[in-house]
Amino acid sequence: xxxxxxxxxxxxxxxxxxxxxxxxxxxxxxxxxxxxxxxxxxxxxxxxxxxxxxxxxxxxxxxxxxxxx
Amino acid sequence: xxxxxxxxxxxxxxxxxxxxxxxxxxxxxxxxxxxxxxxxxxxxxxxxxxxxxxxxxxxxxxxxxxxxxxxxxxxxxxxxxxxxxxxxxxxxxxxxxxxxxxxxxxxxxxxxxxxxxxxxxxxxxxxxxxxxxxxxxxxxxxxxxxxxxxxxxxxxxxxxxxxxxxxxxxxxxxxxxxxxxxxxxxxxxxxxxxxxxxxxxxxxxxxxxxxxxxxxxxxxxxxxxxxxxxxxxxxxxxxxxxxxxxxxxx
Ligand SMILES: Cc1ncc(C[n+]2csc(CCOP(=O)(O)OP(=O)(O)O)c2C)c(N)n1
Ligand code: SF4
Ligand code: SF4
Ligand code: SF4
Ligand SMILES: [Mg+2]
Numbered sequence: 001x002x003x004x005x006x007x008x009x010x011x012x013x014x015x016x017x018x019x020x021x022x023x024x025x026x027x028x029x030x031x032x033x034x035x036x037x038x039x040x041x042x043x044x045x046x047x048x049x050x051x052x053x054x055x056x057x058x059x060x061x062x063x064x065x066x067x068x069x
Numbered sequence: 070x071x072x073x074x075x076x077x078x079x080x081x082x083x084x085x086x087x088x089x090x091x092x093x094x095x096x097x098x099x100x101x102x103x104x105x106x107x108x109x110x111x112x113x114x115x116x117x118x119x120x121x122x123x124x125x126x127x128x129x130x131x132x133x134x135x136x137x138x139x140x141x142x143x144x145x146x147x148x149x150x151x152x153x154x155x156x157x158x159x160x161x162x163x164x165x166x167x168x169x170x171x172x173x174x175x176x177x178x179x180x181x182x183x184x185x186x187x188x189x190x191x192x193x194x195x196x197x198x199x200x201x202x203x204x205x206x207x208x209x210x211x212x213x214x215x216x217x218x219x220x221x222x223x224x225x226x227x228x229x230x231x232x233x234x235x236x237x238x239x240x241x242x243x244x245x246x247x248x249x250x251x252x253x254x255x256x257x258x259x260x261x262x263x264x265x266x267x268x269x270x271x272x273x274x275x276x277x278x279x280x281x282x283x284x285x286x287x288x289x290x291x292x293x294x295x296x297x298x299x300x301x302x303x304x305x306x307x308x309x310x311x312x313x314x315x316x317x318x319x
Contacts, residue, residue: 013089061094
């Protein structure tokens with residue numbers, strides 16, 4: 001059991017985290033953040049599938065992701 | 070549950086000016102992590118070149134010196150010789166290091182200055198609008214090579230990691246990439262290795278990092294990762310081109 005927290009206002013919408021999450025637990029939010037990007041959003045309801053592998057955080061150029069396990 | 074990944078202390082909380090998806094951001098993060106893992110933040114001084122890395126001092130909480138375009142290796146030489154107990158690194162782009170600063174880097178490397186260089190190869194002058202750099206690939210269109218780089222008039226993309234590896238003063242020269250998770254981990258290991266060379270007084274160390282400039286390449290951030298894989302790596306192979314194991318140069 002693990003989960004991630006995405007700081008939506010830091011996120012610039014590159015979607016590297018979405019591309020590389022091996023469990024496909026991240027999607028594009030349908031509401032924009034303070035600067036106008038559509039940030040990445042963690043699928044809270046699928047939290048039980050997150051392994052805490054940190055791949056999303058490793059690829060984030062804006063250090064917008066924290067991982068908890 | 071416990072927090073298992075967060076921002077390393079030496080990376081400031083400032084939001085960066087980098088374009089969305091620019092891997093300069095990943096390079097800054099792994100550099101700060103490397104500094105913290107080695108526990109050298111209080112004695113490390115960074116010298117960013119001129120280019121998109123120019124605001125490094127906002128993002129990495131260490132002392133920095135801003136060098137004129139291309140001159141970071143000369144500044145680092147003076148800094149290291151004056152304060153040999155400090156860990157000195159340059160962070161230079163390909164326009165900065167492989168064009169205007171070619172002379173400085175080659176002679177600093179050849180003198181075996183005990184400094185570390187982080188070299189960001191994104192195949193263009195990113196900051197000024199994507200002009201051709203010495204690293205621009207053959208056929209690559211840029212604002213100053215609108216028909217694609219042609220070797221007959223512009224020569225060939227320069228391979229800095231291989232070239233510097235031929236110099237006696239060089240202790241470590243490697244090329245890494247940031248386009249996949251595995252590569253990001255390898256890039257961080259290479260940065261740590263380069264700093265260890267300096268800590269052990271082995272001589273000059275350099276890590277060339279293949280990095281994206283999706284804005285000037287005119288592709289999406291994710292497409293830019295594929296450009297590294299399919300276009301850059303075939304010409305700029307990844308690997309360690311020199312790694313000194315003992316002080317065999319003495
Ligand atoms: C003496 C001097 N000449 C030219 C410039 C303009 N200039 C600023 S950044 C740059 C090139 C930056 O390219 P690179 O080093 O590849 O960095 P990037 O932005 O791609 O990371 C140039 C030519 C300058 N600032 N100073
Ligand atoms: S990798 Fe980071 S900046 Fe990119 S979409 Fe994910 S959270 Fe946002
Ligand atoms: S930690 Fe791993 S499994 Fe969990 S969201 Fe990030 S990439 Fe996906
Ligand atoms: S111009 Fe290129 S190198 Fe500079 S921040 Fe944007 S994507 Fe990165
Ligand atoms: Mg460049």
